[in-house]
Amino acid sequence: MSTAPKTAAPAAGRAATKKELPEHFKAYKHVWVFIEQERGQVHPVSWELMGAGRKLADKLKVDLAAVVIGPEGEATQSAAAESFCYGADLVYMVADDLLADYRNESYTKALTDVVNTYKPEILLLGATTLGRDLAGSVATTLLTGLTADCTELDVDADGSLAATRPTFGGSLLCTIYTLNYRPQMATVRPRVMPMPERLTRPVGRIVSHPLSLVEDDIVTKVLSFLPDRDxxxxxxxxxxxxxxxxxxxxxxxxxxxxxxxxxxxxxxxxxxxxxxxxxxxxxxxxxxxxxxxxxxxxxxxxxxxxxxxxxxxxxxxxxxxxxxxxxxxxxxxxxxxxxxxxxxxxxxxxxxxxxxxxxxxxxxxxxx
Amino acid sequence: MHIVVCIKQVPDSAQIRVHPVTNTIMRQGVPTIINPYDLFALEAALELRDQFGGEVTVLTMGPPSAEDSLRKALTFGADRAVLLTDRFFAGADTLATTYALATAIRKISTEFGAPDIVFTGKQTIDGDTAQVGPGIAKRLGLLQLTYVARISALDLQARTIDAERRSEGGVQMLRTRLPCLVTMLEATNQIRRGAMADALRAARAPIVKWSAQEAGVEDISKCGLRGSPTIVKRVFAPAARSEKAALIEVGEQPAEALIDAIFKRQPALETELAALARGY
Incomplete structure (x- = not known):
């Protein structure tokens, strides 16, 4: 989103003169959804995004991958297994006990590494307090575009992600593109996309990626967590x-x-x-x-x-x-x-x- | 201690009107305000300064008229105001904005001392992205604490800060090291009424004004529209539903008529509502 006042409206003109995607970005393929897991629970927005991601992947004729990041053990394994039930073709997994609590430093490192290694063209995250904290850091690290709080996601005839969101304090809608950078990143708020049907499907291919951090590398410590009363x-x-x-x-x-x-x-x-x-x-x-x-x-x-x-x-x-x-x-x-x-x-x-x-x-x- | 607070001048969204034919924003006569979320950041910064001593610098990027918001911030008690203004910054998306602001904060560090904390609001009311805070932190290599409800401890000797961070299912108590960036949650404090002395000072105080070059921007192609990976291709008003809302006649018993219409359209709702109602 534009955050500075526009003196003119050259945006449309610039978009119309789309440059060829730089050569090194052409390897970026497939649609990814970050599976948000906190304290053993997958946030439902992740499955809603799998539904939206499935449609984009089908239209682009590419794979839909889920990225599961969390501590070693049952919860993370089950989040990966569930991802297949919500339509994933494969899962990228970073499982390490340093990822037990959400911390910006460790999660940014984990997600950025997986993106740089396996190169998705589209990366979707939930617009939650966790997702927004993470997406802003990852997009800035990768120096790519990030469109917040989308209400509609589609792909154009040329395969670009068309991300629509409210603008000007919600008085109009705008469609935003990230034409010459990859991945094209977007966040979507919970409940904006419908919950897709869960199908019982076997666990498919899981690609594990290591977290190249030790606890001493992570400055921020979680002193405690106070869950909200029901x-x-x-x-x-x-x-x-x-x-x-x-x-x-x-x-x-x-x-x-x-x-x-x-x-x-x-x-x-x-x-x-x-x-x-x-x-x-x-x-x-x-x-x-x-x-x-x-x-x-x-x-x-x-x-x-x-x-x-x-x-x-x-x-x-x-x-x-x-x-x-x-x-x-x-x-x-x-x-x-x-x-x-x-x-x-x-x-x-x-x-x-x-x-x-x-x-x-x-x-x-x-x-x- | 030195604290930098990033603020943004925004149109008062309650008064934005859209032209019914052209679907463009009618900017004329729309008053501007300091982004309301930024006031919680400013107050948190002022409270820390009052407690620990030091200075608060407010920083904004915008047109020359954004000076108004900086003067307003000075009336609340900020010590110094920096306006980053240049036509090269126009049309910036969040990535280009964070480049400009991070560059300016580096310049602030050399001119006025390195900040211990950089504050921003949770998000702005016009862009609503919540991306600029994390972006500035990443570019400056600062640790980030977002959605902070309360700063519970600050130890300038040990260089640590403890904060309560709102997460989806509860509150995370975090400890990290200074310097860091904090985005404050709304309704966590109440902006003070400025002192008369501050109001008088604010009216005459010099505002530091930097162009891109003066702020130390080395690569102008990373600024403004040119430096923005995202492109706004289309701005539009959503279409009305093809069928207009079915209007219920306001007769003798409008409530009963409305309920009849609801259950006629969605018969299953009657049983479901009865079940839900029993649950209460």
Whole structure:
């Protein structure tokens, strides 16, 4: 992404005059996904990326490889085995007990070495705190392009990775290319790509690569790790039903109406970005490009206008229901269903109606 | 102790408007602000300076008007401001940006003393990449601590720093060596109200302004658009869904009508919601 103000817009002109890929980059082949494993758990975003990577690899007619980095032992072996079930043709593995905890120095070394040795043309990572920490270091070491938080990945007719992401604070989308450098790197946030089907497949070819470090080489030490309490974690990103509120609610007190509806229908609650910026709701509840991406079966958006940065976070929902007083609000451009009314009035009625409808008592009545 | 804080002047995203026909950003009249995430970095730096002594230098790359953000940072109490401005920097992606900023930090080291810590915000609100901090660290060979919620200890004799780093499933307590780069997490502190003396000083303080050459850039082809491996090929607004949202009539019982419509469209949801609701 451009981080400096543009005086003109020569980018398009430059892209149009694509140079021939330098000779030493022509050896870069295949699509890779970094499998993010922390404390024995593979982050689901890695499997979501395997699904996206599989499509790119098929289109390019190349292999899809998973890169598994972690400590020696069961967890890393099982992450490698699982990678095949999610579509890997082969796995590159760096297993060393120095990699038990994520540390930037050791993981950057491990991933950079494997890239330099086996040369992928595309490298995908999850846009998590780990993935972003690692991707920035690896891309700078390799002096290649890195596109953050992509919402769509595709390959062009000439085989270049076309990475689309929101820009200008989420008010527009842009498609970014890394034409003359390899690998082409991109990160994708959790839940942006659908979870692919897991197929039972045998373990295939695993290429092991050594970590050329000893503990004394790694300056940073992990003193301890405090896991989050389960109760402190919101399951927003992976919830089946989500209710969210926006500025249309008018006051922080009215956000209670969202939470009440969420409780009655067993949903997680969330909000749009302005509510976090105003301090009405904590940032772990923010839905959108800079918050959580959700893919629920039902999403009810109350008093949310539907800016692009919000839209990219909810488009994967099966059914989007919008409640807004403004008939011209952008949310009605991508909601499946809507009602033009004041959410402050409708939400309590909706909560009561759902409660009546969903109670076991009323279900008996329907059955009879 | 010397601390460098990298800040960025960004358009206030809450006020960005997109032209409905041309799909271009309407920049006119959009006010600029210091990237809000950078204020947490600046406050963390000022707190360390107040506790351990030393100086805080704020650094930004941008057009000449970015001076406004530097002056604002001085009103909060930063000691020195450096503006990196040159048309050669225009159009830089994150890799080219880190080249320019790392070069400028080297120059700051020789002019004003090597930094013990370089701070950045977690990310910017316009680019949202979170790549510039790690990129600067890599180019300068600094150890990096990203998504830091709290600096729990700093030992200038032993040259160590302890920090709480937010990871996906918890908090990592890390110890590393100075000099290092820290990206601060949001809502970890509250930017101070500047003192009157700082405000008066900021209004008149000289801002150090460097062109690419003055900052010590040796290879201009690594700067700006030319130095950027990524290319923005297309900027566009997403298309509306082909079918418009089905609008429910607001009649006597809008809530019931809406629920009927939801269950009519997705019949399986009724059973699933009942099951979910029972779980609460």
């Amino acid at each position: 109760s402190a974690k919101s399951n927003l990103a992976y919830a089946d039903v989500v209710v969210a509120g926006g500025l249309g609610l008018g006051s922080p007190e009215n956000f209670q109406l969202v939470r009440q509806l969420a409780t009655v229908i067993g949903a997680e609650y969330g909000c749009s970005r302005p509510l976090v910026q105003k301090g009405w709701v904590t940032s772990d509840r923010q839905i959108g490009q800079t918050g959580k991406t959700i893919r629920p079966k039902l999403y009810i958006a109350a008093g949310i206008s539907g800016a692009i940065q919000h839209r990219v976070g909810v488009e994967g929902a099966d059914l989007i229901v919008a409640i807004n007083t403004d008939r011209n609000a952008p949310i009605f451009d991508f909601a499946h269903m809507g009602i033009v009314t004041d959410a402050i009035r409708l939400l309590p009625a909706l909560t009561a109606a759902f409660q009546a409808r969903l109670s076991p008592h009323s279900r008996d009545r329907i059955a009879s």
